[in-house]
Amino acid sequence: MRTLVVTGGIGSGKSSVCALLEGRGVPVYDSDSRTKALYDNDRELVERIGSAMGCRITDDEGRLDRRLLASLIFSDGKLLGKLEGIVHPAVLDDFNRWKSRQEKEVRWSGAAGEVPFVVMESAIILEKPLFRNVADKVLLVDAPYQVRLARASARDGAAPEEVERRMARQPLLNAFSRGLERPDADFVLTNGGEYGVLEAKVDSLLHILWKNENKCIYI
Numbered sequence: 001m002r003t004l005v006v007t008g009g010i011g012s013g014k015s016s017v018c019a020l021l022e023g024r025g026v027p028v029y030d031s032d033s034r035t036k037a038l039y040d041n042d043r044e045l046v047e048r049i050g051s052a053m054g055c056r057i058t059d060d061e062g063r064l065d066r067r068l069l070a071s072l073i074f075s076d077g078k079l080l081g082k083l084e085g086i087v088h089p090a091v092l093d094d095f096n097r098w099k100s101r102q103e104k105e106v107r108w109s110g111a112a113g114e115v116p117f118v119v120m121e122s123a124i125i126l127e128k129p130l131f132r133n134v135a136d137k138v139l140l141v142d143a144p145y146q147v148r149l150a151r152a153s154a155r156d157g158a159a160p161e162e163v164e165r166r167m168a169r170q171p172l173l174n175a176f177s178r179g180l181e182r183p184d185a186d187f188v189l190t191n192g193g194e195y196g197v198l199e200a201k202v203d204s205l206l207h208i209l210w211k212n213e214n215k216c217i218y219i
Contacts, residue, residue, distance in 0.1 A: 001103050002117040003134050004209065005125045008141035009173030010166055011148030011155070013191035013198065017141050018121045020202045024112040027102045031122045034098075035091055039064045045090050052082040088130055095120060095134065115210045126184060127172055137209060140185040143192065145177040151193065182216070189219045 006021075008014035022028045038045055046064050050057045053072055059065050073080040099118055108116040117136070125131045125138060132138070143151070145167075152163045167174060175181040176188075187209075189201055201219050208217065 001099065001106075002115060002136040002210065003099070003120060004117055004137050004139060005120045005122055005131070005135040006139045006141060007122055007125050007173075007185070009123070009148060009170045009177060010163065011150075011152030012141045012143050012173075012177075013151070013193070014121060014123075014141040016191070016195075016198060017139070017189065017202060018119055020199055021112065021119055024202075024206070025109045026112045026117065026119055027106055028119045028121060029095055029098055031091060031095075031120060031124075034094055035087065036066075038087075038090055038094060039066065042090065045086070048086050049083060052086060053079060084128075088128065092130060092134065113206050113209065117210075123170065123173070137187070138185040139187045139189060139205070140176065140183045141189050141191055142173075142177055142183075143190060145174060147193070148177060185216055186213070187217050187219060 004021075004026075006014050006018055008017075018028045018030070040063065043062070046058060046062075049064070049069070053069070055072075057065055057069050057072070069083070073083055102118050106116070120131075120134065122131055125135065126140070149160055149163055149167065152158070152167070153160050156163065172181065176183045187205060189205065191198055191201075205219055
């Protein structure tokens with residue numbers, strides 16, 4: 001099976017695109033939720049993170065204290081780099097195991113085309129070569145910056161200032177939305193927020209997804 005990686009910034013709607021693909025029978029690996037599952041279930045991984053952080057990062061029951069971990073890496077680039085050096089390979093291994101199971105278990109119905117594939121939903125693929133190596137194609141879901149900001153504020157019930165602080169952690173994706181950078185992606189899907197239009201765009205994507213194109217296609 002091939003792999004399509006779906007990426008996009010906060011408020012872009014990449015999760016909506018993934019849900020539409022999943023509804024057409026495509027297995028979807030959500031990197032965020034799978035990472036949280038590794039934090040909760042992989043004690044060896046948590047121990048390695050604790051050693052790298054140089055302090056205890058678990059609660060009294062031995063579970064990872066995510067809030068403490070976030071506070072440690074928030075303003076320390078070196079600690080963040082150490083954390084990513086441990087967690088990202090673990091996520092990649094988990095994805096590869098998951099994909100192997102899909103190849104054995106999934107019966108491809110053809111609703112999403114003749115070529116079987118899986119999706120990895122990842123916000124960081126365009127910045128992390130380790131993850132780029134798993135992708136046969138990359139789809140960037142995007143929207144103008146202010147649209148993303150308003151959408152995420154309404155979705156989360158959060159003040160725009162709070163959402164902007166979170167968005168600031170995705171400078172490259174923000175640069176794409178503002179037209180300041182051209183994305184290194186195979187497809188860019190602009191999500192204006194209308195569900196019917198988004199659904200039609202996803203179906204259009206599926207018709208051309210595995211064509212041999214060597215350029216970025218905007219949908």
